[in-house]
Amino acid sequence: MAPISGRLLRHELLSLLADFLDYPHPGLASTVARLVELARELAPPALPYLRTFRGYVERTPVGLLEEVYTALFDLNPVFYPYVGYQLFGETYRRSHFLIALKERYATVGLPTDMTVVPDRLSLMLRFAARADPLESSTVVQEALLPALRRMLGERVPEFESILEEEAGLADESHQLEGHSLGEVLTGGFLLALTEGQSSVKTNPSRTAYRCALVATRLLLEALWQRRHELDWDGGAEGNGHR
Numbered sequence: 001m002a003p004i005s006g007r008l009l010r011h012e013l014l015s016l017l018a019d020f021l022d023y024p025h026p027g028l029a030s031t032v033a034r035l036v037e038l039a040r041e042l043a044p045p046a047l048p049y050l051r052t053f054r055g056y057v058e059r060t061p062v063g064l065l066e067e068v069y070t071a072l073f074d075l076n077p078v079f080y081p082y083v084g085y086q087l088f089g090e091t092y093r094r095s096h097f098l099i100a101l102k103e104r105y106a107t108v109g110l111p112t113d114m115t116v117v118p119d120r121l122s123l124m125l126r127f128a129a130r131a132d133p134l135e136s137s138t139v140v141q142e143a144l145l146p147a148l149r150r151m152l153g154e155r156v157p158e159f160e161s162i163l164e165e166e167a168g169l170a171d172e173s174h175q176l177e178g179h180s181l182g183e184v185l186t187g188g189f190l191l192a193l194t195e196g197q198s199s200v201k202t203n204p205s206r207t208a209y210r211c212a213l214v215a216t217r218l219l220l221e222a223l224w225q226r227r228h229e230l231d232w233d234g235g236a237e238g239n240g241h242r
Contacts, residue, residue: 006227010136013038013223014129017216021081022122024065029057035219043222049215056208068205079151079209084119086147094119101127104135121147133227140224148217152210 016038019031032054039046057065073081080086084094084101101118105111108130116123121144128139 006229007133009038009042010133010223010227011129013042013219014125014136017219018122018125018129020212021125021216024057024062024069026062028062028065029054032057035215039215039219042226043219046215046218046222049211049218052211053208053215056204060205068209072206072209081121081151082117082119083121083124083143083147086150087143104131137224137227140220145217145220145224148213148220152213152217 013035016031016035019025019028020035032050036047036050036054039050060068073079084097088094088097098118101124102112105118105127108127110123110127110130118124124139124144128136128144131139
């Protein structure tokens with residue numbers, strides 16, 4: 001991989017991950033291929049997950065990918081790709097979070113009169129790519145990673161009490177099987193019908209998209225852990241600028 005500055009790497013990786021987890025598009029295979037290149041140096045543990053997903057994308061028509069994506073993410077509450085929902089449930093905290101996001105999006109040139117809900121995972125990744133280094137780091141560490149961990153069935157202790165008290169969402173529906181690639185036992189019925197599968201536990205689509213989520217988590221963790229080594233702000237923090 002050709003050398004790339006930390007600042008440009010941060011912007012490119014977060015932008016690629018936004019495309020990666022957005023609604024399927026014809027260029028998705030190319031996006032995954034570039035992520036594989038970046039992962040070789042930044043996060044080698046993500047490589048098998050990326051390659052599994054890449055293989056699935058390359059042999060699956062875009063139309064079917066769209067159906068699978070909708071069934072898995074938009075019709076299955078466990079995998080709702082909304083960061084505020086994963087962290088706070090449908091509570092007033094999420095409402096405040098959405099309002100604050102729209103205000104922040106305006107500062108980096110993202111549209112605020114959009115039909116997409118502001119806390120959608122792919123949109124928040126685009127925001128993190130454009131935000132200043134400090135804010136980008138905060139979004140990754142305090143919002144994106146905890147949300148991904150919940151989607152993958154990993155407990156996020158700092159949010160459990162909020163969920164239990166206000167939304168009752170800290171239940172078994174979110175206790176999946178980490179990133180062992182085992183399949184969730186609830187939900188996914190529509191996805192099984194779409195694929196003609198008799199069991200969601202053997203559904204290759206679900207496995208592929210779980211791989212995508214695990215790879216995203218691993219890449220974000222590696223990026224955040226190495227942010228000082230990579231100098232992802234181009235020295236701005238050291239000069240006292242945001």
